[in-house]
Amino acid sequence: MAALDQTSHYLTRTNSGTLYDKPGLDLLVVETGLCRAVISLQGAQVLEFTARGRAPLLWLSPTTVFAPGNAVRGGVPLCLPWFGENRSDPGKPKHGLVRNQLWELAGSEERADGTVVIEFCFRHPGDALFAASFDCVLKIGLGKDLSFGLSLTNTADVPAEYSWALHSYFAVADIGEVEVEGLSGVSYLDKTRGFARDTLSGVQAFSGEVDRVFEQAPARQKILTPNPISAESENCHTVITWNPGADLAATIDDIGAAFAGFVCVEHGNAFANSWQLQAGETASASLTLSR
Numbered sequence: 252m253a254a255l256d257q258t259s260h261y262l263t264r265t266n267s268g269t270l271y272d273k274p275g276l277d278l279l280v281v282e283t284g285l286c287r288a289v290i291s292l293q294g295a296q297v298l299e300f301t302a303r304g305r306a307p308l309l310w311l312s313p314t315t316v317f318a319p320g321n322a323v324r325g326g327v328p329l330c331l332p333w334f335g336e337n338r339s340d341p342g343k344p345k346h347g348l349v350r351n352q353l354w355e356l357a358g359s360e361e362r363a364d365g366t367v368v369i370e371f372c373f374r375h376p377g378d379a380l381f382a383a384s385f386d387c388v389l390k391i392g393l394g395k396d397l398s399f400g401l402s403l404t405n406t407a408d409v410p411a412e413y414s415w416a417l418h419s420y421f422a423v424a425d426i427g428e429v430e431v432e433g434l435s436g437v438s439y440l441d442k443t444r445g446f447a448r449d450t451l452s453g454v455q456a457f458s459g460e461v462d463r464v465f466e467q468a469p470a471r472q473k474i475l476t477p478n479p480i481s482a483e484s485e486n487c488h489t490v491i492t493w494n495p496g497a498d499l500a501a502t503i504d505d506i507g508a509a510f511a512g513f514v515c516v517e518h519g520n521a522f523a524n525s526w527q528l529q530a531g532e533t534a535s536a537s538l539t540l541s542r
């Protein structure tokens with residue numbers, strides 16, 4: 252991976268004021284013969300991805316706020332080092348700490364097939380929010396597909412538990428028509444029923460609020476909507492399916508009536524699949540999304 256070439260023809264530095272008329276966050280735009288993508292340096296969060304000639308892959312809330320420290324609603328936030336509520340202290344922010352903080356842009360390269368890979372790093376020193384120190388590297392591949400390679404090292408001198416997910420918001424025509432294949436027969440925890448355990452039979456549909464954590468999930472899912480979406484992962488054993496439905500969405504400022512335009516199918520390792528990392532141990536996983 253070469254050091255970042257500030258003048259590379261495929262990468263432009265901009266900000267949310269210029270791009271969305273809402274100042275607050277620094278952004279990168281990548282444009283190649285294969286795709287166009289927008290990435291926020293806060294959270295190393297992909298906000299937009301469109302392969303040439305294809306429909307946009309991701310949903311970005313039209314009412315999201317771009318402010319330092321504020322989670323952007325949409326794209327692919329990375330939730331880490333804990334997923335969802337912090338189980339030992341529910342008073343801590345939901346979904347960990349890396350999505351709300353600035354990442355370091357470590358480098359980029361253009362591969363022979365035209366795919367651009369951007370590498371981001373995040374170093375956590377260990378603090379009151381999360382005691383263990385860790386290093387996180389996220390390589391984002393922007394080609395015909397959108398891919399993520401995550402590598403996490405526990406740099407603390409004691410073992411620590413990490414749970415995480417790439418929390419993808421996919422753009423769909425109508426949530427009421429969406430079906431997710433690839434989870435039939437898999438056991439899940441239903442957050443809408445106090446994490447009651449059940450097993451899905453057939454496809455996952457969304458006729459109202461859905462908030463499910465599938466453990467030991469298979470590596471492939473397909474999201475059926477006009478211009479279907481495929482997800483293929485390696486070493487991501489948890490899949491979370493989420494849409495708030497109309498009633499809950501009406502209480503969430505940056506979703507509201509727009510709830511029907513997205514589905515979250517998230518990939519990572521949480522709950523029973525959380526990573527227990529020894530001092531100095533590194534674990535890795537990857538995810539490829541295409542439409």
Ligand SMILES: O=P(O)(O)OC[C@H]1O[C@@H](O)[C@H](O)[C@@H](O)[C@@H]1O
Pocket residue numbers: 322335345346418442462463491493517
């Ligand atoms: O509003 P947040 O913190 O981004 O979380 C959105 C949703 O994220 C999902 O992953 C959770 O399963 C839901 O329970 C949660 O509501």
